[in-house]
Amino acid sequence: MNLPPSDPNGVTRRGFFQLTLGWVAGSFAATATVAAAVRFLVPNVLFEPGQRFKAGKPDDYPDGSITFLEDERVYLVRKGNTFRCLSAVCTHLGCTVNRAGKGYHCPCHGSVFNDEGGVESGPAPRALTWYLVALSKDNRLLVDKGQNVSADKYLVI
Numbered sequence: 823m824n825l826p827p828s829d830p831n832g833v834t835r836r837g838f839f840q841l842t843l844g845w846v847a848g849s850f851a852a853t854a855t856v857a858a859a860v861r862f863l864v865p866n867v868l869f870e871p872g873q874r875f876k877a878g879k880p881d882d883y884p885d886g887s888i889t890f891l892e893d894e895r896v897y898l899v900r901k902g903n904t905f906r907c908l909s910a911v912c913t914h915l916g917c918t919v920n921r922a923g924k925g926y927h928c929p930c931h932g933s934v935f936n937d938e939g940g941v942e943s944g945p946a947p948r949a950l951t952w953y954l955v956a957l958s959k960d961n962r963l964l965v966d967k968g969q970n971v972s973a974d975k976y977l978v979i
């Protein structure tokens with residue numbers, strides 16, 4: 823019979839291997855636990871684009887114009903020296919509404935909105951959203967899509 827060699831302290835090679843394996847597994851588990859705890863303390867941050875944007879100079883928009891700003895999915899409405907900004911996002915499922923003669927038309931399911939953004943027909947549950955328009959220090963129109971306003975709120979220049 824072949825016995826495993828042992829050292830004078832009574833630790834066998836198998837015992838040493840098992841002890842080492844135990845320490846490695848224990849260290850791995852402890853490290854994973856600490857890493858999970860640290861990750862739990864770090865909040866999940868969602869980086870979204872800003873809600874405010876500059877829409878150019880007031881003179882960029884002729885009197886009586888309704889201009890679609892594709893990147894922001896809004897209509898900028900100028901009447902005389904007043905400015906308003908209407909969301910082009912349909913309140914049904916979020917398609918972009920098109921200007922159609924008078925009012926706005928959603929190509930997805932056929933909702934129709936009037937010039938004030940109110941629902942004329944279709945599955946849209948509520949009116950289009952108006953956003954706050956202000957004038958920046960460098961005389962640019964500043965639209966804040968984070969602030970909804972009523973349809974009768976204008977920026978007067």
Ligand code: FES
Nearest residue numbers: 912914915928931
């Ligand atoms: S997304 Fe506009 S009517 Fe459905």
